Amino acid sequence: MKKTIEEKRKDVLEVATKLFAEKGYEATTMAEIAKLANVGFGTVATYFENKENLLLKCVEEPMADFLEEVLRFNTQPNDYQEEIHQMTLKHFQLFSEKRLYLLLLIHVTSQWEKYMKPYLIANKAAREMSDKFEQLIQNGQREGKLAEANANVLAISYISLLLGLFLSNTDQFSESALKLYAENATRLFGLQ
Amino acid sequence: MKKTIEEKRKDVLEVATKLFAEKGYEATTMAEIAKLANVGFGTVATYFENKENLLLKCVEEPMADFLEEVLRFNTQPNDYQEEIHQMTLKHFQLFSEKRLYLLLLIHVTSQWEKYMKPYLIANKAAREMSDKFEQLIQNGQREGKLAEANANVLAISYISLLLGLFLSNTDQFSESALKLYAENATRLFGLQ
């Protein structure tokens, strides 16, 4: 039973993302990607032109869905406590699930001069997140529901906490552990 | 005026740390390190045997001092509010100052299978930090001064926030910005 082109292309992207994230871009070879994706290694070149472009696609293509999920919260909820609880839990679950993708984003970010195009994509997304968090925070502060901290600082701290947690821990978190971390994070916002 | 061996060795270590952190281990060439450190490139090999060992020394040698500074806080202070305020400010300043070193630690951690020896060093340090933070938190909780969260979760969240902040932001923070972030972080502990 042969796979469609679209399926094979996706296999390659997934394998590449995993390897780029775990071993780094330079240390990952095209041959290794091809092998783990069960395609001939000329095929990878056919699909993605070259290695650099493959990295770009690894960063680019999942971004829309990822960002959409991250930003799926209400900046003017009736109940800030409830909204933020749900949001943090969602984020911790999502970031845990997409850990490899985040690792990849950090890689391209920390070497932004080399990976300019992927970096710009990652950076734009980070700003969008930060902006929407700020809105939520400012709205909550205006209604006296959230701590009176600098909204930008708080937003960036929140993102940093999320990233730092999944980047510096190599092993998976259980569902219950994620819940604990999510609840803990709400304190940043001045809740509880 | 010639530099001593010790000075040149230190130059090499500093340059290597910077490049490994910014560009990644694989993407950094020995020739580049040598050039920026103003030594012939056989000299790097003379000092450090090989690239892998150079990485190890970059991680290993600064660790003792770094760890000592990070752990320089009192786990049973009279005034928890004051102690934690000072501690967080100290940590944000220190992590900002040692940003490159932290980047390097994250690199080896995120690819721990490849960089086993450096990873073990980084990991041991992380556990020591986490342990001492936990002690502080548990003591504070026993006296009713800190939030009743799981101490381990809180400690790891605090470290994650610190790491995440300096890893995902490529530019320097001003002294006043650091102060804001530090104060903001105290909320994690349930202060203010």
Place this chain on the structure above:
Amino acid sequence: MKKTIEEKRKDVLEVATKLFAEKGYEATTMAEIAKLANVGFGTVATYFENKENLLLKCVEEPMADFLEEVLRFNTQPNDYQEEIHQMTLKHFQLFSEKRLYLLLLIHVTSQWEKYMKPYLIANKAAREMSDKFEQLIQNGQREGKLAEANANVLAISYISLLLGLFLSNTDQFSESALKLYAENATRLFGLQ
């Protein structure tokens, strides 16, 4: 008109054998082999993995045919005089023709600790030769046709004479010279 893979592989092996034999393994560069074999120098790596393995193949692959030719004599002939005359002539011609291969064998033998795998192959062949010569000698002695020397000593002396002649003389022997040396060697066996 393009060469087949098999032809190119053989070209590389021949060039490598020649250079390894004439200049020594260490002094021969992969680039030199590739150039003389008219292939790109990555190609040599594609065919043979690495230099060490190339040496192994140079020793290994021609051995079966070579050994078969060397051992093509009758250990119980009717006419020992005739058989040994023909055998020695054959051997001197063969060793002259395969001079480069023999040089290579001596190289790996004289540095056996470094070239373990090729050495074992060469050594096994040497023992097979020696064994079959001994049989011939013992049979001839039993029938009173050959000198009453220690058979093992005689066999090894014969091989040594063959090897020594072609190793220590850098230039080619003419057909008539070979005949002279061959006849001369029969005296070792106590003939004539």
Place this chain on the structure above:
Amino acid sequence: MKKTIEEKRKDVLEVATKLFAEKGYEATTMAEIAKLANVGFGTVATYFENKENLLLKCVEEPMADFLEEVLRFNTQPNDYQEEIHQMTLKHFQLFSEKRLYLLLLIHVTSQWEKYMKPYLIANKAAREMSDKFEQLIQNGQREGKLAEANANVLAISYISLLLGLFLSNTDQFSESALKLYAENATRLFGLQ
């Protein structure tokens, strides 16, 4: 108790000869020689200028004594049988003892284009040996004591047998084994 310069120089030469012979010229490092000779490695350069010249001295200096010993036989003896018996035994003992030196000579001979100067020395010696053997043989033939073979062929065969034996056998021969081989070799001359 410090060694004299002359003693240290000799140590270096001996170590170098051993290593050049066993591992080959290219595979032997100056550092290794210096270490085994218990001198600093700049010292080797001070004594011998450079590696190439060290090789030359390894070949050159022992040659006079060696040649003198090899040529110490009478080309017009009263008893050819006796003289040749004694000569062969002497040669087999000497070549066994100087096996490393002979290996070295073969090395430089088989790569004569690279090691021109050492090669010329070795070659000149070989011709001197061959010439004196020829004289002995021709004299013996004239008196009807030796086989009527081509004297040059016989001389070269004899040298070849000696060289081949010690080059292709990696292990030491016992005194009694040497005696067997020596006696066996006399048959080449038509004795016994």
Place this chain on the structure above:
DNA sequence: AATGAATGAGGCTTCATTCAT
């Protein structure tokens, strides 16, 4: 005289890319 720190040329190897099938 003796040493070894510093150096960079050159080799082996890896690997992204090209191209003919």
Place this chain on the structure above:
DNA sequence: TATGAATGAAGCCTCATTCAT
């Protein structure tokens, strides 16, 4: 369209040599 044989650029490392002490 999919493949992998062929290629050579570039990196790490080894090591002979130089030179200041």
